[in-house]
Amino acid sequence: MIVRSVRVGHFRNLVSQTIQLSSGINLFVGGNGQGKTNFLEAIYFQSTLRSFRSARLRDLIQHGSENAEVESGVDSEGVPIRLRVFIDGQVRRLWLGGKAVRSAGEYLGLLRAVAFTPDDLAMVKGAPSLRRRFLDRAAFLFQASHLDDVRDFQTALRARNRLLQDASGRSSDVELESFTETLAACGARVSTNRSRLLQRLESSVASILNRISEGRLEARIRFEPGWRMGEGTDLEGETRSLACQMESKLRRDRKRGSTSIGPQLDDFEVLLSGDSVRRLASQGQQRAVAVALMLSVVEEIVSSGGESPVILLDDVSSELELRRRERLFELVSEFGSQVLVTSTELDLLGALADDASARFQIESGRILPIGG
Ligand SMILES: Nc1ncnc2c1ncn2[C@@H]1O[C@H](COP(=O)(O)OP(=O)(O)O)[C@@H](O)[C@H]1O
Ligand SMILES: [Mg+2]
Structure with a gap:
């Protein structure tokens, strides 16, 4: 391109x-x-x-x-x-x-296009929102509809949170339920895309990291979804499961006035020879991991025959x-x-x-x- x-x-x-x-x-x-x-x-x-x-x-x-x-x-x-x-x-x-x-x-x-800025270098150690941003931009490159899912999810999340904050308690359960449904459908897609992306990138990240760092390191990526995801379940199953999990938290969510589980809390962790990069690695290594993540996206696109x-x-x-x-x-x-x-x-x-x-x-x- x-x-x-x-x-x-x-x-x-x-x-x-x-x-x-x-x-x-x-x-x-x-x-x-x-x-x-x-x-x-x-x-x-x-x-x-x-x-x-x-x-x-x-x-x-x-x-x-x-x-x-x-x-x-x-x-x-x-x-x-x-x-x-x-x-x-x-x-x-x-x-x-x-x-x-x-x-x-x-x-x-x-x-x-992929963009890489000094902010992204801080991705490994920084706030989880930086890592979600990375995931979403990367997932978009493999599937352009991903950003629409993210946007629809965020819109529904804001709407649901507004209803939860309605102190008068007048917000009807029916209304809330309809947002929960939308939220679960978009949310299951968002988290599933993110999870699949990381599986795809893992081996590239490992091999790139071995080229930009000294010494051999065994790199793994662990997705940490903000809700209980099944393994290999179909999207429909995940959607139902997310909706159930949200409903089971409804009383608590009303009390706190926001949605306590879901993709808005997704995160991931990179492990080097079993150790958390976030917690243990030097700043130089953390930056190297960020670079490897970014480059793995390009490598994965190119090696799967994409432009x-x-x-x-x-x-x-x-x-x-x-x-x-x-x-x-x-x-x-x-x-x-x-x-x-x-x-x-x-x-x-x-x-x-x-x-x-x-x-x-x-x-x-x-x-x-x-x-x-
Ligand atoms: N909407 C805007 N209209 C005019 N100038 C802007 C606008 N937004 C940012 N700037 C100016 O752009 C400059 C920053 O440009 P930037 O591309 O960040 O610089 P750098 O070369 O350091 O990357 C600043 O001087 C800022 O005031
Ligand atoms: Mg600049």
Whole structure:
């Protein structure tokens, strides 16, 4: 998957312009606050219709503008397509090849990108929400409908929690039951997708980790669902089971005013030779595990015959020690994927800078090729 060109209009601090990208490694260098993350965010948004750092669409619109847009020329399995998103206040409109598209379902999945930021490096030790975010973004790459399930689940969860908080106790059981049903159906899908994803990634994570760390480590991943999941049960069975579990907690949930079990509490743990990475490993090892998780997603897509997603690496070089950074870049180069990498200093990128086929300078939102 290759993004040939990107046109941004009134997106964050970026000067409205069109950038031609190389199919190999693209470097973006610039000081803090110049717009490096914003540019990667524009491409990530083009891919997923979501930002990797803000829940609100209007944050993406340039201050003082009414709307923003991103348009990309993409080669997907060798077929050129044009994707365009226009953000008008709260609403977004989509076009494919110049034709307006009604549903996001037709659009999502055409441009696939993985983003990796310093926040993600903290994923192993950080709050469980970071790990769920990783799972959901990764699951989306294998199944575009996953993010819809997550969104529907969250909407139903908020609605159910509002009813539970209704102190007057007037919220009818019938109403509550209907939300529980929706919640159980979406929730069982969400947790099942997450669980299957981790099973898929486990062996890649282990082999990548052995390449970026010194010494041999036996890596395992343990999914820790926020409810009692069956093993190998069908989705219908899981749905019924989740609904039952929620109902059995109803009295307690009413008391606390929120839903106490479900995918909103899903988590996972990486074990190195049986020990929890979260609890025992050094910060360097934890970051290596985060890198391995991210790369395993790309490897799994590529090895199952899929087209490599575009890899967006935002400013991670400054947070990784030299040797791990070099191994990361080595692996990324091996995938043969299109890579967009940002850094405050060219020096931090080591060999990756030598392999780069395009370099850009970003200053005050203006992106300019360096050296022709
Ligand atoms: N909606 C917006 N409109 C205009 N400027 C914005 C908007 N959102 C963020 N910015 C500006 O973008 C800059 C940060 O850009 P960023 O891409 O995060 O920089 P960096 O190069 O450090 O990654 C800040 O100066 C911030 O004020
Ligand atoms: Mg940044």
